[in-house]
Amino acid sequence: MKKLLVLLTAVIVLRHGxxxxxxxxxxxxxxxxxxxxxxxxxxxxTILNGATLNVDLSTVASDTFVVRGNILLQGNAVLWVHGAxxxxxxxxxxxxxxxxxxTITTRDSSKIQLENIEFRTQEGNLTNAASLSMYYYAExxxxxxxxxxxxxxxxxxxxxxxxxxxTLVGYEPNHVPTEIYLQDTAQISLHGPNxxxxxxxxxxxxxxxxNLPPDQTQPFSWKIGxxxxxxxxxxxxxxxxxxxxxxxxxxxxAKMTINGSGLPTTGELKVALLFANNTDIIKGxxxxxxxxxxxxxxxxxxxxxxVNLGPVAWQLYALxxxxxxxxxSIVNEIGIGGPSQITVDSSTLQFGExxxxxxxxxxxxxxxxxxxxxxxxxxxxxRIVLNNCTVTGSAFSTTDAQSRITVNGGCFYxxxxxxxxxxxxxxxxxxxxxNPYIPPGFPQNLSPAAVTFNGVNSDCVTGITKPMNLEGxxxxxxxxxxxxxxxxSYPSQDYSIEVYSTLGQQIFETSDETVIDISNVPNGIxxxxxxxxxxxxxxxIVKQ
Numbered sequence: 001m002k003k004l005l006v007l008l009t010a011v012i013v014l015r016h017g018x019x020x021x022x023x024x025x026x027x028x029x030x031x032x033x034x035x036x037x038x039x040x041x042x043x044x045x046t047i048l049n050g051a052t053l054n055v056d057l058s059t060v061a062s063d064t065f066v067v068r069g070n071i072l073l074q075g076n077a078v079l080w081v082h083g084a085x086x087x088x089x090x091x092x093x094x095x096x097x098x099x100x101x102x103t104i105t106t107r108d109s110s111k112i113q114l115e116n117i118e119f120r121t122q123e124g125n126l127t128n129a130a131s132l133s134m135y136y137y138a139e140x141x142x143x144x145x146x147x148x149x150x151x152x153x154x155x156x157x158x159x160x161x162x163x164x165x166x167t168l169v170g171y172e173p174n175h176v177p178t179e180i181y182l183q184d185t186a187q188i189s190l191h192g193p194n195x196x197x198x199x200x201x202x203x204x205x206x207x208x209x210x211n212l213p214p215d216q217t218q219p220f221s222w223k224i225g226x227x228x229x230x231x232x233x234x235x236x237x238x239x240x241x242x243x244x245x246x247x248x249x250x251x252x253x254a255k256m257t258i259n260g261s262g263l264p265t266t267g268e269l270k271v272a273l274l275f276a277n278n279t280d281i282i283k284g285x286x287x288x289x290x291x292x293x294x295x296x297x298x299x300x301x302x303x304x305x306x307v308n309l310g311p312v313a314w315q316l317y318a319l320x321x322x323x324x325x326x327x328x329s330i331v332n333e334i335g336i337g338g339p340s341q342i343t344v345d346s347s348t349l350q351f352g353e354x355x356x357x358x359x360x361x362x363x364x365x366x367x368x369x370x371x372x373x374x375x376x377x378x379x380x381x382x383r384i385v386l387n388n389c390t391v392t393g394s395a396f397s398t399t400d401a402q403s404r405i406t407v408n409g410g411c412f413y414x415x416x417x418x419x420x421x422x423x424x425x426x427x428x429x430x431x432x433x434x435n436p437y438i439p440p441g442f443p444q445n446l447s448p449a450a451v452t453f454n455g456v457n458s459d460c461v462t463g464i465t466k467p468m469n470l471e472g473x474x475x476x477x478x479x480x481x482x483x484x485x486x487x488x489s490y491p492s493q494d495y496s497i498e499v500y501s502t503l504g505q506q507i508f509e510t511s512d513e514t515v516i517d518i519s520n521v522p523n524g525i526x527x528x529x530x531x532x533x534x535x536x537x538x539x540x541i542v543k544q
Contacts, residue, residue: 026069029053029077037063044069047077047110055081055092057117062089066123070103073110073142082115085148089118096121096132096156101399103135106142106166115147119176121156130395130444131374131437133157133353136177138166138186150174153421154436162186162235172242173197181249185226187236193219195242200272203254206231210258212246212307216268219243231256245270245310252276252297252319260307264289267310267427270332271302276319276340285314285329287430311427312351318342318362330430333373338362338382349373350425350432356382356403374437378403378450386410392525393435394443398450405451412442412456413525413540431524433542471537473530479542484516486530495532518543 022035026043035055045067047053057063065081071094073079083090092114096102102121106112120126121134136158138144143166151158153175160177162168165185170176172192182188183202190197201210201224208231213222220243223229225236247270250256260268267287273296280296287309295301315333318324318340326334326344332351336342338358344366354376356364362382371391378384381402388408393415396405419434426433438444445451472489486497499508499516507521516528523543530537 035065038065040066040068042068045071045079047073047079049075050077052078052080055079057090057092058082058084058087061087062091064091064093066093066095068095070105072105072107073112074105074107075110076108077110078113079111080113080115081117082113083117085116087116090116091118091120093120093123094134095123096134101135103137105137105139106144107140109141109143111143111145113145113147114149114176117149119149119151119156119158121158126152126155130439131155131157133159133374136160137163138168139163141165141167143167143169144177146170146173146176148172148174149176151176151178153178162188170195170197182235182237185234187238189238189240190242190244191240192242195219195244198245198247198270199237200247200249200270201233201237202235202249203231203233203256204251205253206233207255208232208257210248210256212258212260212268213239214261215263216243216246216261216266217263247272247315248302250274250296250300250302252278252300255300255302257303257305258307259305262289262306263308266308267313268308269304270310270313270315271304272315272317272333273302274317274319275322275324277321279323279325281325281327282316282329283327285326285331287311287313287330288428311425311430313430315352316342318358334364336362336364336382338380341365343367344369348430348432350430351435351437353377354384355379356384358382370432372432372435374435376405378405391443392432393438393441395438395446396443396451397446399447401450403450405447406454407452407456408454410456414442415440426523429522429524431522433524433544471535473532473537473539475528475530475539475541478539479544480518481544482517482519484518484528484541486514486516486528488514488530488532490532495530498529498531500527500529 022039023042027041028046029051030048032052055065081092094102121132158177160180162182163184168188170190172194174196179198181200210231213220219241221241222239225233249272251274275296278297290304290307290309293303312332314331317335319337322340324342329347331349333353335355336358339360339362341363347369350372354373356362357379359380364384366389367387369389371389373394376394376396379399384405386407389410392413415435415438417440419436421436424434424436474487476485496511500506521543526541528539528541
């Protein structure tokens with residue numbers, strides 16, 4: 001935690017009309033305290049030794065409680081933030097940014113209780129804001145209670161790690177937390193049909209079978225874990241007429257068989273595989289109905305029977321001393337806890353992080369791939385190298401002076417406006433359409449001194465050199481579901497028309513037609529290249 005700037009031992013009482021009294025640095029609360037109405041804490045918030053901080057935002061609509069630092073509760077402390085029942089305007093904001101990651105931590109039987117509020121990780125107008133992730137760590141019998149509170153996942157993620165004997169209880173939580181990692185001896189209980197959150201079930205040293213609940217498109221009830229039927233884990237999960245998303249996190253020491261419902265449209269599971277102390281090759285990971293086995297080490301792995309993977313399904317992580325090769329796959333997230341090396345070839349990487357964070361010099365090398373990630377981050381003297389990749393949206397950043405990111409060749413594509421989670425990806429193929437977690441525009445460089453771009457172009461096709469531009473060619477309709485029509489400036493002259501994927505793979509070529517049938521190609525973004533009289537025009541089109 002950051003060094004505290006201000007120690008407060010008295011009760012803090014703030015009323016409407018005087019929010020500026022809060023804006024005076026960090027707060028340490030050691031007695032029962034009340035904040036009524038809008039308030040800004042300009043640094044860390046620490047609550048200690050049985051103290052309770054009651055933040056009441058229920059009196060006036062759209063009140064906000066802002067913390068511009070980390071939050072720590074320990075010694076049976078309580079933070080209670082609540083708005084008016086049925087209201088959606090009251091906000092609890094822990095102000096975050098890419099270069100100064102904030103965290104929330106509860107320890108020693110402490111508790112956070114959120115009721116009828118909107119949680120956010122950014123202040124101000126979020127229309128063009130990039131999505132920022134924040135981490136919450138629950139430890140040592142601490143707990144989180146969420147009652148009808150929400151988080152907008154277009155602009156933020158709250159990742160919650162439930163450790164030791166911590167507890168989480170949610171009544172219709174709407175992405176608060178966004179993703180919950182259930183591990184150790186923690187307990188989680190989720191209630192209500194409007195529940196929206198993602199659950200990651202941790203399997204660390206176990207060989208067992210997991211039977212998924214049927215038809216997760218509807219609210220379902222399910223109990224799994226310690227003391228109930230199912231894998232013999234130390235954690236416990238209860239779902240009561242709710243509909244969270246389910247994922248499994250499988251360590252190299254675990255070997256799991258997972259049985260699904262076989263329903264074609266459920267997207268009932270995500271899979272995170274962890275690798276260590278080995279050399280592994282992974283090929284052909286995809287979305288959709290799976291009956292397959294994937295090994296993540298000499299002994300561990302996962303076998304899927306009738307499991308339908310959602311469009312954003314696979315996450316792969318290298319722990320210690322791992323050499324991992326990923327080829328021809330659709331992968332949601334890649335990370336290195338290191339020191340390890342990961343090499344990716346000819347794959348599609350979508351929406352999560354690409355992160356090399358391992359101490360001791362980890363390396364992530366990506367070749368000839370399409371990248372749509374939220375964040376591309378190197379830290380702890382790590383390296384990330386992109387060779388001849390297409391990158392749409394995305395934010396590059398390093399968090400220390402020793403880490404480096406290098407981009408050699410390839411193309412940067414602008415992320416379109418109006419991109420949402422409902423339009424971001426083809427649910428059947430996993431092919432991205434846009435990047436919903438980054439503002440419109442080209443990829444961002446957030447660490448100029450540590451990110452190097454060599455020969456990167458905007459608006460180009462990988463591996464194809466463009467001579468002089470051809471003008472006056474129109475291609476319509478765009479987007480299109482079936483046919484594309486090409487209007488040439490000089491129809492009597494020789495020409496050729498070629499269509500490429502964003503990886504530079506040619507899928508169509510003609511020199512005697514001006515109508516292109518794209519009905520049989522997967523939905524996504526393609527490049528139409530028209531060549532005539534030694535000149536070329538390239539146009540991005542969307543198949544939908």
